[in-house]
Amino acid sequence: MDIRSQISMVFHLDKCIGCHTCSIACKNIWTDRKGTEYMWWNNVETKPGTGFPTRWEDQDKYKGGWELVDGELKLKSTSKSKTITNIFHNPTMPTMDDYYEPWSYKYKDLFDAPAGDDQPTAKPISMVTGDYMDIEAGPNWDDDLSGSPIYAENDINLDVLSDEQRDQLFAIERLMMFYFPRICNHCVNPSCVASCPSGALYKRGEDGIVLLDQERCRAWRSCISACPYKKTYYNWNTGKSEKCILCFPRIETGQAPACFHSCVGRIRYLGVLLYDADKIEETAKHPDHELVDAQREMILDPFDENVIREAKKNGISESTLKAAQESPVYKFVKEWGIALPPHVEYRTLPMLFYVPPMLPVMSAQEGDSVRSINEEYFPDFDKARVPIKYLASMFGGGNESHLRYVLKKQSAIRAYRRALTVGDIDVLEAEKALVEADCNPEEADKIYKLTSLCTFEDRFVIPPSHREEAIEMMKDPLEHKQEVGFGFNDSPERGM
């Protein structure tokens, strides 16, 4: 066993209200520089929708992630030989057109315009060229199903549905949507890292955060196509790629990343998972429908004595182990099994998990009455407005059973809570339903509390990062303490 610790995340989609506060928090801190204006390390998408960059899930076009060829894991976009031939021109690289051309407005005109009959306007100007431009696309152009015929209908996950199901989905009375906030998944088997010719991308051993060494990046652009989630971005100004750093300077000082911290719906959880690095390859080689289970299998029980012993042997500190035991992510993913990885079929083993949304059940079918919880404890998920197949395509590697499990458990807990608080459901019946959903009153209580009443401390369990030990490798920590902050830094100036 080679036990490693990983800072992992859970996003509870039922709680996301699509406000983009996370995106703005991230943008203000990290991507407000020249060349990064178009980047959204954190973005919120409306599903069904094509996302950002447009149709990023279409791996026939972008060739992101891994594929299984004769039992071997191969990068879809590149290989050692293809790296040589594609280094001059990357055939699957998305360009600015696939994202959008960032713009601002010429606000000065509002002040300088001569007096006249019309109101002065601030014309849009490109943040790349500085010229006037016509705005054609933005980072969330398909927000709240806007432009559905162009965007929502082109969602690649709808391909698993029959034509009839597809048509129904866009009928007015069936219309539905949910939000899908995305950041870098800090994968355990990252394809961006595997594709980087310069070795600039790496995973931090101590916490698994995937970073991109700006000094080593040579703009070969392999990571841009290799990341199936399109979460590495090319800075056209500095000639370097950049990506979400999970706000590691904040994590190292015990604060949650900005997008987590600012989350209005409190949908985000962050904590440590322990996993067995010897099993990475084997895990990623499972067939699509087994991947969710295989990934869960790879995640280890932090209470197991054997795991604790092996973890300590591997240099994982006591404090990290304690954080792993208190990790909300461990509870959601492993104990309760209600958080699922996004597009696990890309085989990068993402370490950001989603609690899939409880989508409204069809009501139009039964006249104008809404199905009452009294009649049935479990709504018929097959009659839900969104076909369960669609959700399974996003969160189950095509395996619908995971989605059924999560939705069943969630609705049983709701019924149980309703029995306790509203009282129009028989508690005993509700408890029976819990058992049927592989749950029990204690677990239901815990899930309810962590979902609804969670504080900062419940949601973010951040272990000390022990950077002082990292310094020890290089120099005397006391000497470092006296010197830190002195010296010179080069500004990130583009080469000539």
Place this chain on the structure above:
Amino acid sequence: MDQFKHILDTFFFAIFPYVTIFTFFMVTIQRYRSKAYTYSSLSSQFLENKQHFWGMVPFHYGIISVLLAHFIWFLVPETVLWWNSIPVRLYVMEVGMFIFGLMTFIGLLNIILRRRNNALAKIVTSKADWVVLGFLTVQVVTGLYTAYFYRWGSSWFAASLTPYLWSVIKFSPDLTYITAMPFMVKAHIVSAYSIILLFPFTRLVHALVVPNPYLWRKSQVVRWNWNRKTIRNPKNNS
């Protein structure tokens, strides 16, 4: 007049080479040590994707082949002369290399047009880029001219230029063959030295950081903030 020509030849072929090579080594090393950040291919594919293909691909395949040929000529001139001793082989080789030269030229032309005409690509084109493109054009045009108008350019190189280049490397520049060369050949050499001089100050340095280690590294990269060897060593964890 002869006196003046002699001074020019001495400067360009016996002094200038040392200036450029010395600068090349000093500045590339210093730049890598102090400003590794600036070593980048500075790709602009993100901003413009279509013309990019027709510029980058022919240019790079062309110039790498041509440079490799120059290097072989420099290393094993006898083999080249032996190969050229049969006319058919000479023709095949000359035509082949000329095609690579043309590829380079077409690629270069596309690069120049792209950077001139595309509004987005223009934004990331610096003055240094234009200087590089200018010198590369001179280099490629004089090379193609030599290949086309002086029919045994390749044997010439092996028999006359290779000894000169070796004499430069041995720090005793011998200009015997050089002084008699036609203007275009001389221009080609001087422009080559100029490019070596420009090299460390421009984006050309990306050629020095070709990612060959990728071919033999493991697919995943992990950096530790503790020493894995001592921590993983069973002796330290009884």
